[in-house]
Each structure stands twice: as C-alpha cells, then as structure tokens.
Amino acid sequence: NQNAFGYTPNVTLSLPLSAPCLPSQYHSLQSSPTISVTEPHLHQGNFDSPSPQDELRASGYYSSPRPNGAPALESPRIEITAYSQFAEEEVEESALPVAKRVNSIVTLTLPNADGYRDPSCLSPASSVSSRSCHSEASSYESSFSYNYDNSPQNSPWQSPSVSPKGSTLALPGDAHSPAGSPRTSITEDTWMGQRGSRPNSPCGAKRKYSFNGSGTPHNKYPYSPTHSPGLSPQTSPRLSVTDETWLPNTNQYTNSAILAAINALTTDGMVDLTEGIPTKARKTSLEHSAMLSLKVEPLSEEMGHSELCTEDRPGLKKEGGYGGGFLDVPQHPYSWAKPKTYISPSLPALDWQLPSSSGQYSLQIEVQPRSHHRAHYETEGSRGAVKALTGHPVVQLHGYMESEPLTLQLFIGTADDRLLRPHAFYQVHRITGKTVSTPSHEALHNNTKVLEIPLLPENNMRAIIDCAGILKLRNSDIELRKGETDIGRKNTRVRMVFRVHITQSSGRMVSLQASSNPIECSQRSAQELPLGHNFQPDSKVLFVEKAQDGHHLWETEAKVDRDGSKPNTLLVEVPPYRNQRLSTPVHVNFYVCNGKRKRSQYQRFTFVPATVPTIKTEPHDDFDSPLTLTPIILSGPGTGFSPVPPTPPPPPQRVSPKPAPVPPASPGPKLHSLSPTATTCALPLPPQQPLVVPPHVSIIQETPGRFAASPLSQPSTLNNGLQSPFSANATTTLPAPSASPLAPQPKERSRDEASVPSQALSVSIKQEPQELDQMYLDDGDSILSLHIVVSFGKTVLHLCVKAFFCVI
DNA sequence: CTTCTGGAAGTATTC
C-alpha cells in the first residue's frame, strides 16, 4: 500500500479546524459526499484500487489517498499543498492585458530553480503552436481562462472575488501575485533560451533515477532560480502526498503544516530554505513546509471565499477582467460567460478520485481515444489532436436535463497502477485550427493544464474531443521539481481524464469524472510494443500463472496458428490449463512478447470449471466489461509468428482498481446488454456442452469506459463500436494489449468471473467502440464461432472463439 | 509558410 498510495498529489495536511461560517452550499460539499458522490461500486473504471484506504475514503471521493491509511477528516481542515505557479500565470493571463500580462509573467519570482518551465502557460504548451511562447492563440485562450488560482484548493487566502490582478491576498510567494512585485525579470528571450537549449536537462550529466534524488547534482542545474519561467517551488500537488509519505509521523506532519502556514502568511515571496539543493536530495519536513502553501479543502475553503458562495460568481471567470476591457480579443464562438455553471472554488483537486456517475448523472466516454498517440515535445510542433479509431474521442454527460451549458474539463492523467492523478510528464495541449470543431480554452489547476470544453444541451451534452493534443515535458525538468517523486523514464502511458461539475438546484455540486483507456505516448513504444499491432514474426503469446508471492506457478506459450492468421492478426490457441479439473475459476495472465523488453501488458485470462463455459477477457486497467465466451481458440492480432522461449519476469502485480460490479448475466436467446456498464451477449448454452481442451476457458477483458446500453438483439455483424452493442468502449487488448512492459499489470480481481452465468454463454465487451470494428457470429459446422475483430490503428486483432453450441 | 507527421539521428541512461 505504501507504494500504491505512497504519494498522491495534493492533499496532505489535514488539520481539524473550526470552520468559519461557510455557505451552506459549500458546506454541503465538504460534509456530504454528494458532491462527488455515489456509491463506490458505481464507479467503474474510475478507481484504481479498492484498497482499504479507498474504503475509508468511500464516504468522500474528494479525499486524497492517505498513505498511512488514515481516514480523511470529516471536519473542516486545511490542506497544505504545493502552490501552483501556474495559478499565478493563469491569473495574469486571464486578467491582464496582453502587454501587461507578459510583463507580469516576466517578473515572476522564481524561487524554485528546478521549476518546471511550465509549458502550460508561458510556453508553447498552451499555444496552438508549441514553438511559440506567447502566441496570439495563447493570449486568446487566456482571456477565457478561469482563475483556478482562486480556487480554495490552491489558496485559501485568495478570494475569488479578488480583483483580477489579485494584488491583494498574495500567497506566500509573490510569485503568486498576479500584479507582480519586483523580481527578477524573465524575458521571453531568456525563456526561450532556456527551453531552446538542449542542455536544458537540468543536470546535464547523467541522472540517477532514485527517489531520494541524492544522485542529482544540483550544482549542475542549469536553471537559475530567478530564471525559471514562473515555476513556483511548490510545484505539483503530488508534493503534498509525497510529504506525507516522507513524514514518519503525525507530528512532523503537523509541524510541516504549521510551518507552511506560517510561511504562507509571513513570507513575501517564497523563501526556499533549501534553494539550490536538488529537490530530491532534500526531503525534510522543514523543507517541505517552506515550499508549501496553505490549501483549504472544500469545506474549509469556503472561509476564504465566502463571497463567492453565491450563485453568481462571475468573478471566477476571467471574463470579468476580460469583459472589463482588460483584454480586447476576439470573442470565442462559444460564450463562456455563464459563471453559474462553473464554480471553481469548490472544484475537487485533480488527484481526487471521482465517480463517473452519480444519481441521474453519468459522464461517459462514448468513443475512446486510440491506444497510442505520439506526444510532442515543446521543441516540436504539435502532433495533432488525440484521435480515436474513427474520428476523435467523444464524451457525453447523460442524465443532465438542465438548459445550462456546463464545462467539461480535460486533463492528462496517469495510467499506472496507482490512483489516477494528473500526469507529471504530460500535459493536455490545446489544438485549434480549421480541423477542430470543438471550442476550448486552457486553464491551470496547480501544475496541471486543464482544457475546458463546453458541454451544451443543444448537443445533448456531448462533446467531440478533437481539440486535445498531448505535450510531453522533459523528464529532466519534471524530475527536478520539488516534491516530484515520479520518474519519467518509461512512464509513457497516460489517460485522458474528463470531469464535469454540475450544480444542482439544491446548491450542491456533483463532480463526475471519467478516464479513458490508457494511451501510449512514446514514439518508440508505439512502434515496438505489441499494442494491438506491431506483431512480429517472432512475437509470442505466453500464458502465465503466478502465485501471490509472485513466483510462477505455470507458464506456457500459446500455440499460434499461422495459417489462420492474417495480417495484423494472431490466431492463438488457448493452451490447456495445467489442471484439467478445476473446481473454481483460476486467473492467469497472458501477454504478447515481441522481444526482451517488448512485451504487452498482462491480460487476464480466467479458466473456469466446465460448468461455467465462459471466456472473459480482462484487459488491464479499467474495465468491467468482460467478454465471456466458451472458447477454445482465441485468435489475436498480428500475423503468424513463431514461438519463442518464454521470458517473462513477473511484472508488478496491479492492485485492482475500481470495484466494478459484474453485470449479472441474464440467460436469453439473444445478446443483450446486462448492465449499464457493459454490454453483454448471452447465449443459451446446451445443457451439456462438450468442451475441448480446457473444459472451459474464461477470458476476461476489461476496459474502462462505457457501453451501449441497448440490447444486442442481432448477433450479426456489427460495425464500428458506435453502432455495436459492444460499442462503448471496446478496447481491446486481447492478445495484444497495448501497454508497455512496465505498465500497470492486471490487478487482482475476483468479482468479475463471479458473475458468469452458468447456463448462458455471455459475452460482454466493454471497450473502445472505435476499436471494435466488427463482431459477428457465424454458425459453421455446428460450432459457433464468435469473431471479434478489433482494429488497432493499422492492425487488426482478430479474436475468434469457437464453442460447441448453437445460437437460438 | 505553417502544421502535421513519420522517421530517425544524437544524447542520456541502463543493462
């Protein structure tokens, strides 16, 4: 657990405090889980792991993971969190005239040498072109930016109602004061110079990827504290969590919080006591406190924003300053002038786990992004928007009947085995241009860039995400940030995370979140790893069973049928389980291997007793929708390939993410949807079905996302996910999952198979629709063959399952 | 001329 929750962004210090009069509206947020609400089990795909900690937090999704397992405090509290430099920038950009803004940025205090030259604001990251620092686009965007900085999450001291310049209530560091105070100036040239030079690599020399960072030669650090482009020492939310992890005891923790508070109140400009020292080389409570800024969670946050607790808080939107004449830029097609729909002060931190549905509302990713998208560096031009197999990702909010438009937020999150959180090495990048149909604008939430997209009732609260690209930040830059514990190397998988905040008539706000399937962002990985394609002649498929202690109990290479394989297709025969007489389902894993370090993620495969003829494919992370069939032969992607000696080092076992309820299989003559979260095809099975090899093989594949709720009545050819009952999120990863070797592994899951009907052959697929090109059943030789053809970009994964039964 | 991409060379880290 320590590892799993050892660090989490944000949160950290939770001190019981008396809550100042809080607006009821906000109070409810904190005190009631309703804000983010809903029962845990409803969140499929949003939780990475149902750990005890999670349970503890079940009552409020807002709470961040606590490494020590301490339950989140229910009462008002103050969180001490790294302050985001971005917030500041945000303010400036959105509230000040361009000229002024630039100037302000230029004068930002750069207490943190290792500051992350945040691309997001000053840089290319936020502009249409990643190469331009202050492009028109950038300016334009900023005019629409919300002032996240004012969010209580960022600073309890700043009131959203503060003037656009936020000249008052400056936080610990002047750096956060938009108005800007005397500081070292940073010109664009300077900025450019830094980022432009390859040597940017902070260390210049080889770096050690040790968490303690002791190996980081800070003296070689090229960045001068005063030159860092607007990076505040506090850095990311992760800092907090990290702090917790580092802090051995509560006392220290508390002290740190107090120090932080003191600093926040008395320091003019962040004073980094340890300035100059490599972040990772100095993780002491004191140090942290120095970098921390007070942060109040929703509940207590209000205290600092009481004035904002009213229905109308246009102030939060920069339009105030914007409309007030600060900026004279063209109006965006979409009017963001509906403050009511946006209440930043109460927005949950990005690292908080939120449900995808609550009550009548459900935020779903209708069309999943492709399994890989090459992210671009700041030194490169944009590499375009993230795409889906067919078009672009699509997100829709279901159950919302109001006429008020809402704002859909999008940020790039992690895709590892830990709780979802903003990815430190990737940022969403706004894409504009004639090919983009969806308006958007960028905002900053701590160190995370957030793309805000309108969700309009007239569009059925559905948005086509064709405006989001992914920017890759240099590992060296990020790793040196104070508090950053993640390493970038081989940490190239991300997820698009969508959020929507709905303010109900009661005043309560419901925040929902839906995360996409993992997306591989590195060029290399996308070209070499078995991502659903990239199958090579020597690719092999291995089945592995591991004991709890990690050692291998069984391992065998699956036989590949080259004759039956087609280009980009691997036809694999599921090997018989070592024990032909199972009494209970057995979980094993399989993966595709293209070479020594080129392996796909583990894919779960479950052998079940003959009485339960089902196959479920369970792709990694997020899904609940299983594909249950009675298979004998499983065909995968790739072209035929020859067996190779197995070489599987047991990858880290993944902790089961969200407790996805297994849809109850309902026996019936036809395919139909069994649950809102998964489409299931249930076919009646012959009473006594003869099974070959393994009496019954169960493949469970899961993927995060949503599914078509419509019943599948025609087990015939299905075209593209969108129309397929299996649509919704089909990802697939059967034989060739898309993942990096180091990527998260299949997590423990025991619930899935449990739902397998004993008398019905059920097939449920929950994958990216766009990736599921077609599915059809054909009756041949009394053997029902279920073919699932899933395309991964250029390649196609062909899953063929044959069973001795007939479709009725 | 700019942006989008696919490739791949050059550099940094690991093995």
Add this chain to the structure above:
DNA sequence: TGGAATACTTCCAGA
C-alpha cells in the same frame, strides 16, 4: 568499467 541496449529528445523532411 566499457560496450551494447534502451529510452528520451531533438531534428529533418515530405505531405
């Protein structure tokens, strides 16, 4: 400890 293998970034060039 040096070379090979990998992974990460930066460049190039064509569309």
